[in-house]
Amino acid sequence: MTRSLRVAVVGAGPAGIYAADILTKSDVEVSVDLFERMPAPYGLIRYGVAPDHPRIKGIVNALQKILDRDGVRFFGNVEYGVDLKLDDLRHFYDAIVFSTGAEKDRPLDLPGIDLPGSYGAADFVSWYDGHPDVPRTWPLDARQVAVLGVGNVALDVARVLAKTADELLTTEIPDNVHAGLKASPVTDVHVFGRRGPAQAKFTPLELRELDHSPNVEVIVHPEGIDFDAASMAAIRSNKQVEMVVKTLQEWAIRDPGSRPRRLHLHFLEAPVAIEGENKVELLRTERMELTGDGNVRGTGEFTDWPVQAVYRAVGYLSTHLSDLPFDHVSGTVPHQAGRVLDLDEQHIPGVYVTGWIKRGPIGLIGHTKGDALETVTSLLADAEHRATDATPEAVVRFLEQRAIPFTTNEGWLKLDAHEKALGTAQGRDRIKVVDRDEMTGISRS
Template sequence: MSRSLRVAIVGAGPAGIYAADTLTKSDTEVSIDLFERLPAPYGLIRYGVAPDHPRIKGIVSALHRVLDRPQIRLFGNVEYGVDLKLGDLREFYDAVIFSTGAEKDRELDIPGIDQQGSFGAADFVSWYDGHPEVSRTWPLTASSVAVLGVGNVAIDVARVLAKTADELLTTDIPDNVYQGLKSSPVTDVHVFGRRGPAQAKFTPLELRELDHSPNVEVVVHPEGIEFCAASMALIRSNKQVEMVVKTLQEWAIRDQGSRPRRLHLHFLQSPVEVLGDGEVTGLRTETMELTGDGGVRGTGEFTDWPVQAVYRAVGYLSTHLAELPFDHTTGTVPHQAGRVLDMDEQALPGVYVTGWIKRGPVGLIGHTKGDALETVTSLLADAPLLAAAARPEPDAVVRFLDQRGIRYTTFDGWRQLDEHERELGRAESRERIKVVDRHTMVSVSRG
């Protein structure tokens, strides 16, 4: 091929940007366009990480440097399946990588889960992160709240619910989120895990951050701090698990302080029913016992917890992408080393996946780098045999978007929005205030 390899990446979150990074560092001359449904890049970093995680959000600096490379262009506010389709992309690009992530809540099939006051954690995260496609309001009326799950998302949700709104003014939360949290009457947040402390999925850092608030007392209920042979083996073999368990054990035996709000951690408590008659009035859990192999079984002993809201944080799920095969059980696109497979398990020429749409919503943000490397390796190996794009010239896709009247945003536009948000923050002695309204985001980005 006498020209550079033209690659489209659908999704400008960490997975997509890591794929672009890997491609530009290869020995192959490439030209890459990233297409993002939202007007701003960074996906999970901007809209899926709790706002009081400045260290994690520091990843943005590295992602920014990738997007700043001359071989890469960003087209924001462009929705795959609506503004352009797979056939359109194959017209302009030799290969397409899908990196659309996972942002929907996985369902939890227990009685009463659909009552008013029962929420998905992903929806709440989108609200407090100022996602432009969700409501500006959130019903924060409960004084006692249950969070189901013991992963990092569950811990983030519990921490944001338990903290005072003023503590979050050091972050980029929009004014509507600050006002909503400020009106919250919450005093107690209960986090429930159906297995033991050694099987908790949060990281040591996430756990320790819970105890940093001057207004939130972290209470570990000691009756759930139990270990079986498999638990002990896991503790001995995994340094992170050992650190989590050590912290939980120390907190379980310490004296409780007098901070005005409490965040409770319960282990070996499995949710079996959300109580209420159309509106949440409580949560029923069954006490579990360890089986010795890392699993648990029910004891038949039940407890009713008087909570007025329930947040399920039992996992994310990807959305089915138009014209691509989809496994609805795993929430992933079938693939082999990143090559998308059709119903006959044959590779779709020139179509690839990376990130959570490829492997499911597991692992930390950094784990998507390995995904990207595998996918890009497959793509580059296939490159000599790929059908060449009919209109590979870089301006062709720009004309296509313009002709359709799509108000796309660019990386230069993101710079303008970034500065606008920082200016809003400076006016209130804050680093940044995030813009929520989509129309405003697009207007500022387009100058």
């Protein structure tokens, strides 16, 4: 080869950085440029993981080593479809990998879902994680709150809502988030799952963390602890399911304590309607029963829960990317082993996907490594020199000519040091900078 293969990766979350890692470790000489619409890298780790999960954020240390590698460059504050298009990327790169993830809330067809006081979990997560593109305030005025869903995001949302704000002062939460949570009058947070405990999607570690707060009493309502044949099979065959069920059973039979706030877990309760005059006033659920195969059916028994806010945590959804096909049902880009397919199911040369935009928002962060390996294997098998101008300086000139205030890995390290210094001054590991212009200014200083 007369020159290295030039690859652009759009999206610098774990999926994109893992793709860069595998590419630069391959036997082919490859240089990778990562484009990210945020001024900082790491995607969902920075803006989707609850601030009281420092060990999960420890993955950042490994990802940073990849960004520091020769042959890898980071271009932050550059938005695909706005600052550059697919044709632009094709001009500078032989192949493009899209790893833009999923950060929108999946809709829920429920009467009253649009009432004031009904929120998407992803929007709330973006607020408490200091996402630069969301409002700085959040309406935390409910005493009783419902969270719909039994995945890890639902538990994160419930835990952050239920904890006292001062418990989070050891984390990187921004000052505006601490102030908002400090003023919250919440006393009870109810988490609802339409199926049984053996069908819950959270991990044992996430579940057990609920019980660590000295201010939050975790209450499992025993009427939802039920199992059918499929449930018992899942418990016997899956260690994680067994651990989750064991913990829930133990909590269901213990005597409640006297901590000032309560986090309730309800199983076999399906939301059927949200009601209120001009805002959320109650959630109606239907009691469900297991049918033997892990599914459920309604019993016709309904309960009204007096809540003033409802958070739906029923899944994330990817955004349609310009100039790419999109399956609006699955929320993914059609592909075959990572190769993006057009409407005729033919591979679009040089265009690939990895991560949640490829397989949907399921699985843990580590699962993106397998996605990336499959995609990179396809890319290297197809490798051709397609770029019109593959010199590394060409894309830099392009961004500068368009007056795009992009950030770099060096700039991110400046911002990283600045946030850590802010934290040190208050005895914390970090305080996150929220404002986009401030983030960009520090990075480009």
